[in-house]
Structure formats: structure tokens, C-alpha cells
Amino acid sequence: MNAKKNQKTKSILIIGMSGGLAKITTKKILDKFPHAEICGVDSRNLDTTNYPENVNFIQMKYTRGNFEKLFREKKFDTVFHLARMSHSSANPMITVSKRLDLNLMGTRRILDLSLKFNVKRIIILSTYHVYGALPENPVYLKEDSALKASIKYPELRDVVEMDQMATSWMWKNKEAIETVILRPCNVIGPRLNNTITEYLTANYAPIGIDFNPMFQFIHEEDMSNVLCQSIESISPGIYNVAHPETIPLREAKKITSDGGIPTLLFALEKIGKIIKQVWTFPDYLIHYLMYPCIIDSSPLFNQLSEDFQFTSRQALEDLKSIED
Amino acid sequence: MAIISPCNNLVQITQSGNIGEKVKTIEIITMKSLKSLFSLFKDSSLTKEEYQSIHQKLQKQYGSESDPWGFNLEKAMKSLKRTYPIYKGYFQARLFGKENVQDKPYIIISNHTGQIAIDGMLITTAFATELEKPRVVRALVERFFSTLPFVGTWVNEGGGVLGDRHNCQHLLKRNQSVLVFPEGVKGIAKSTPDYYQLQHFTRGFFRMALTGQVDILPVCVIGAEEFYPYVYQAKGIAKLLSLPALPLSPNLIPLPSPVDIYIGKPYTIPKGLCADATDQVIDEHIKVLKDQISDMIKSGLEKRREFYFNKRPK
Numbered sequence: 352m353n354a355k356k357n358q359k360t361k362s363i364l365i366i367g368m369s370g371g372l373a374k375i376t377t378k379k380i381l382d383k384f385p386h387a388e389i390c391g392v393d394s395r396n397l398d399t400t401n402y403p404e405n406v407n408f409i410q411m412k413y414t415r416g417n418f419e420k421l422f423r424e425k426k427f428d429t430v431f432h433l434a435r436m437s438h439s440s441a442n443p444m445i446t447v448s449k450r451l452d453l454n455l456m457g458t459r460r461i462l463d464l465s466l467k468f469n470v471k472r473i474i475i476l477s478t479y480h481v482y483g484a485l486p487e488n489p490v491y492l493k494e495d496s497a498l499k500a501s502i503k504y505p506e507l508r509d510v511v512e513m514d515q516m517a518t519s520w521m522w523k524n525k526e527a528i529e530t531v532i533l534r535p536c537n538v539i540g541p542r543l544n545n546t547i548t549e550y551l552t553a554n555y556a557p558i559g560i561d562f563n564p565m566f567q568f569i570h571e572e573d574m575s576n577v578l579c580q581s582i583e584s585i586s587p588g589i590y591n592v593a594h595p596e597t598i599p600l601r602e603a604k605k606i607t608s609d610g611g612i613p614t615l616l617f618a619l620e621k622i623g624k625i626i627k628q629v630w631t632f633p634d635y636l637i638h639y640l641m642y643p644c645i646i647d648s649s650p651l652f653n654q655l656s657e658d659f660q661f662t663s664r665q666a667l668e669d670l671k672s673i674e675d
Numbered sequence: 676m677a678i679i680s681p682c683n684n685l686v687q688i689t690q691s692g693n694i695g696e697k698v699k700t701i702e703i704i705t706m707k708s709l710k711s712l713f714s715l716f717k718d719s720s721l722t723k724e725e726y727q728s729i730h731q732k733l734q735k736q737y738g739s740e741s742d743p744w745g746f747n748l749e750k751a752m753k754s755l756k757r758t759y760p761i762y763k764g765y766f767q768a769r770l771f772g773k774e775n776v777q778d779k780p781y782i783i784i785s786n787h788t789g790q791i792a793i794d795g796m797l798i799t800t801a802f803a804t805e806l807e808k809p810r811v812v813r814a815l816v817e818r819f820f821s822t823l824p825f826v827g828t829w830v831n832e833g834g835g836v837l838g839d840r841h842n843c844q845h846l847l848k849r850n851q852s853v854l855v856f857p858e859g860v861k862g863i864a865k866s867t868p869d870y871y872q873l874q875h876f877t878r879g880f881f882r883m884a885l886t887g888q889v890d891i892l893p894v895c896v897i898g899a900e901e902f903y904p905y906v907y908q909a910k911g912i913a914k915l916l917s918l919p920a921l922p923l924s925p926n927l928i929p930l931p932s933p934v935d936i937y938i939g940k941p942y943t944i945p946k947g948l949c950a951d952a953t954d955q956v957i958d959e960h961i962k963v964l965k966d967q968i969s970d971m972i973k974s975g976l977e978k979r980r981e982f983y984f985n986k987r988p989k
Contacts, residue, residue, distance in 0.1 A: 366866070486821035487821070487839070490836075490842055491845060549932070560825075563743050563745070564745070565743055597742070597743040599745065601891070645743050
């Protein structure tokens with residue numbers, strides 16, 4: 352009876368609903384809380400034909416006015432912020448200032464509104480990229496490791512600042528609102544269209560002959576499970592999300608594609624600057640193909656009610672099977 | 676005219692009369708040297724049975740998958756195939772004190788010599804091939820290595836790990852032995868007059884041993900200083916180029932100086948001593964270890980084999 356009552360009271364906002372991960376997470380939330388009222392927003396378009404009535408999609412610009420109206424009318428108790436704009440240059444028209452506005456100012460607006468309108472819990476999707484891929488990285492970066500990405504890659508400044516802003520905000524308002532910040536490793540899966548998935552499945556992508564760092568991967572199903580469990584099961588805090596299994600990048604690439612272009616990565620960085628106009632691969636990711644950034648997610652594992660379904664290797668194999 | 680014959684480490688001096696004969700003699704000696712070098716590498720390779728036996732024993736401990744630091748047994752074994760002839764044939768390495776190694780993890784500390792960290796490769800090869808229960812010693816390497824194309828990956832695949840306290844602690848938790856050179860770059864990057872003189876020992880390794888509650892195994896390498904008998908350290912240029920060291924030597928390839936590796940008696944970590952003890956307390960223990968290695972160097976130098984460029988410490 353109690354469970355049923357809980358299910359009815361869930362009112363969830365998902366920002367960035369058009370993303371692959373948001374769609375999978377929505378389905379998982381509906382499995383767990385069939386009566387939850389879910390409101391998904393995105394500035395992009397979304398096909399909503401397969402969703403039940405209690406899922407409401409709103410296409411809107413991410414302005415303060417629009418969000419304020421939404422928060423005032425819907426009275427959410429859980430907010431998922433999955434709308435971080437990446438640097439994948441999928442849309443070259445997105446300028447740095449636009450990205451900064453969305454990732455920093457946009458996040459700030461969402462945090463402030465969540466506090467103002469008495470949201471109980473906010474879940475923010477950050478990334479392991481905040482740690483930076485550096486030659487001096489020890490294996491197993493913990494959540495309290497320094498966020499060094501922006502020192503080397505100015506283009507990641509907004510990602511690091513967004514994470515830091517959310518973290519300080521979390522401590523400041525810990526009595527008023529529960530905040531969960533997730534820093535997943537490379538999320539891959541057949542329904543995702545992010546940079547690392549594109550890289551792994553592309554046959555023409557560069558593969559280092561001079562560097563072969565270890566990588567961690569998390570399957571989209573496991574990541575969406577973690578997001579889903581963040582609603583109730585996970586205590587407020589910052590968590591790395593990764594399967595403990597690590598795999599060399601060359602081996603990962605072998606599993607997911609027929610090969611790549613053998614490349615001297617240390618030279619590619621320089622060449623990349625010249626051919627930037629025709630090649631949209633982000634500069635900073637080259638370093639992630641050269642140096643390790645292995646995270647420790649044991650604090651999260653201590654709280655999850657179920658284990659991950661996929662190891663890094665299985666996640667890669669699943670990606671490959673769909674490609675075939 | 677001096678020619679170094681790698682097979683027997685002799686320096687042969689031609690004493691023929693005219694220039695034509697001299698050149699001919701040099702050619703003959705060079706050809707002989709190359710032939711003997713080739714046969715020496717061939718003769719000192721691991722036999723198929725030895726290789727398989729080591730592989731099987733190591734596979735039981737380490738498995739076949741890469742670990743989070745990039746160590747991959749299959750790739751390490753391939754490297755071992757290439758490095759063993761260098762270890763056994765070219766440097767004619769000998770290992771003493773095997774009886775001091777028990778089947779448990781250690782922090783192995785050694786004097787650092789040879790200008791280009793070949794001593795690390797020799798120690799790891801010795802522990803992988805000469806012990807009854809072979810083991811992959813995880814050498815903590817200078818950060819500079821990780822930035823080098825090809826080298827960084829090769830080092831990691833062979834068991835090398837970035838010199839970092841967290842890495843060391845995680846490896847000890849996994850029951851792996853870690854090789855540390857407490858002198859750091861200062862030890863390896865010495866000019867000729869300082870050969871075989873131990874430099875300042877850093878304290879990190881002792882604190883890591885206390886944290887991991889593992890004993891310390893002192894090791895000393897004799898013969899590696901003579902790989903490059905005459906070296907000038909261009910410290911200023913190295914600093915300008917952001918290099919850890921820049922040794923200038925007349926020979927680019929290390930000379931075939933015979934190497935002896937001595938494993939000393941393990942140093943048991945004192946009970947009740949905290950890893951955060953003051954430097955003063957830690958230094959007392961480090962002094963004992965440094966003296967132990969220093970004594971091992973002295974005795975090793977007395978017993979070493981003849982080589983033309985053998986150096987004596989001051």
C-alpha cells in the first residue's frame with residue numbers, strides 16, 4: 352500500500368529528454384514507478400509516440416522564464432539534469448558562449464529553481480572527463496581527486512566548472528535539498544550516439560600505435576539503472592560510475608570495429624589543429640586516447656542494490672553485436 | 676685502435692704495421708664480434724621449455740587479461756623473450772641471494788645505476804626468470820616515461836607503473852611486489868666521479884611499506900655504472916629541455932659490462948610504527964637500509980668479474 356502511495360506521488364523532471372540515455376532511463380523509471388508523472392524537456396525534437404500518458408514531453412528553449420513556469424506549475428520532487436552539452440561538435444554551429452551559457456548558467460538556473468520550488472532531490476550527470484587524462488594520473492581516481500581537466504584543455508572549462516559549481520552548491524544546501532552528482536566513465540551502448548560510441552564503431556577512426564591506455568566502459572543499461580536508483584537508493588553525494596574491469600583501448604577498438612587507422616597520436620595532436628576544419632574530433636579527446644583516467648567507483652557499489660549487468664568487455668561486445 | 680668484443684668483454688688492440696693491414700684486422704675482428712654477438716644472443720635465449728614453465732607459473736598468479744595499469748602477461752612474456760638474451764648473454768647477469776626471497780609481496784629497493792634505467796629491466800628479468808616461484812616485479816617509473824610514445828606503453832605492458840603512492844598501495848593490496856629506486860633520478864643520473872656512491876634516499880618507500888605492512892627487500896646492482904664509463908651530466912640543458920637528465924657519453928650503446936645482482940636479507944617493518952611517523956623516526960630505519968645496500972655494494976665490487984672499464988668507488 353505504501354509502495355503504491357509512493358509511486359503515485361513521484362513527479363519527475365528530466366532535462367535533456369531527447370538524449371539516448373534519458374530515453375532509456377525514462378523507461379526504467381516507469382518500470383519501477385509505473386504511476387510516476389514524468390515531464391521531459393529538451394530544446395531538440397522528440398518522438399513521443401511510444402510513451403504512456405503519464406510521460407509529458409515539452410520542447411522548449413532553456414530560458415529562465417520557461418523553467419520557472421515549469422517548476423511553478425508542476426511541483427517536481429525529483430529533477431534529473433542530463434542536458435550537459437558536450438564538445439563532440441555534432442553541431443558545429445554551437446558556439447563556446449552558447450555552451451557556457453547552457454552548461455554553467457543553465458545548470459545554475461536549474462539548481463536555484465529546484466531549491467526555490469522545494470524539489471527533494473536533484474541528480475546531475477557530470478562526466479569522468481573532469482579529472483583529465485594526464486600521464487601522471489594514478490590508477491583509481493577517487494571522487495575527491497583534483498579536477499585537472501581544465502588546466503590542460505580550456506575547452507573543458509565549462510564541464511569542470513559545472514561539476515564544481517554543483518558540488519559546492521550541494522554542500523551549501525545539503526539541509527534543504529538532496530543532490531547526487533554522477534561522474535560516469537565512457538557510457539556506451541547501441542542506442543547512444545555520443546563521441547566515444549562513434550569513435551569505437553567507426554572504421555576510419557585513429558588508433559594509437561604509440562599509446563595504448565586502459566579504458567573503462569559502462570553499458571547504457573547499467574548507467575540508466577544507476578540513474579534510476581539515484582531517485583531513492585543512493586545517498587546524496589558525488590559518485591564515480593564505472594565497472595572495475597579495465598581494457599586496453601586497442602583491444603576495445605578491436606572488439607567494436609573492423610579496425611582503425613594506425614596513427615602516431617603524439618603527432619595527431621599537432622596535425623589535428625591543421626585539419627580541424629574537416630575533422631570534428633575534439634582535441635582534448637586525443638589525450639584521453641593517450642593517457643589513463645581510471646576511476647574508482649567503490650563508494651557507489653556499496654550503495655547499489657544490484658550489480659552491473661555488463662562488464663566493460665560485455666558492453667563493447669553488445670555495441671559490436673548491434674553494429675553487425 | 677680499440678674494439679670491444681661483446682662475447683668475452685675484452686678490448687683488443689691491433690698492433691699491425693701498415694694501415695691496410697690494420698683496417699683488414701679491424702674488419703675481421705668486427706665480423707667475428709658480430710658473429711659471436713649473434714651466437715651469444717641465440718645461445719642465451721630461454722629454451723621453449725623454460726619459457727613455457729615461466730609462463731605457466733606466472734599465468735596462475737596474474738591471469739591473461741590486462742590489469743588496470745596496463746600490465747599484460749602475454750605481451751610481457753614476448754618482451755621477456757627479447758630481454759632475456761640481453762640480460763643473460765650481453766650483460767652476463769648473475770643473481771645472488773635468491774634464498775632471501777619468500778613467497779610474499781615486498782617493496783624492493785635498489786641502488787639506481789646505468790644512466791638509462793637498464794638496471795630496472797635487469798632486476799625485473801631476474802625476478803621473473805631466476806626464482807623458483809617467478810614473479811612480475813612492478814617497477815615504479817618516472818612520470819616522464821608515461822609521456823613517451825611507444826616506450827610508455829611498452830613499460831606499462833611489461834609491468835612498469837607510474838611512480839605514485841596510490842598505485843603502490845593498490846599493487847601491494849593485490850599482493851604484488853613493487854620495485855622502488857629510493858635515490859630517484861639523482862641516483863641514475865650521476866657523472867663518472869660519483870659512480871657507486873649512494874645518493875639521498877627519499878622516505879616515500881618506507882612510508883608505503885608501513886601502510887601496506889610489507890617487508891623491504893634490499894637489492895644492489897653491480898656492473899651497471901660501467902655501461903657508460905665516461906659520462907657528463909648536462910644538467911642545464913636537461914632543465915631547458917624539461918628532461919629528467921641528459922647524460923653525455925662517448926658510447927651511445929651500453930657496454931657489455933658483466934652485471935651482478937645481489938638480494939639482501941629482508942628488512943622487517945617495525946611493529947607499531949605508524950606510516951605518518953616523523954621524518955626523524957623514519958630516517959633511522961632508512962639509514963639502516965642505506966648502510967645495508969652500501970655494504971652490499973662494497974662486497975659486490977670486490978667480487979665482481981673483470982671488465983676493462985671497471986670503476987672503483989671513492
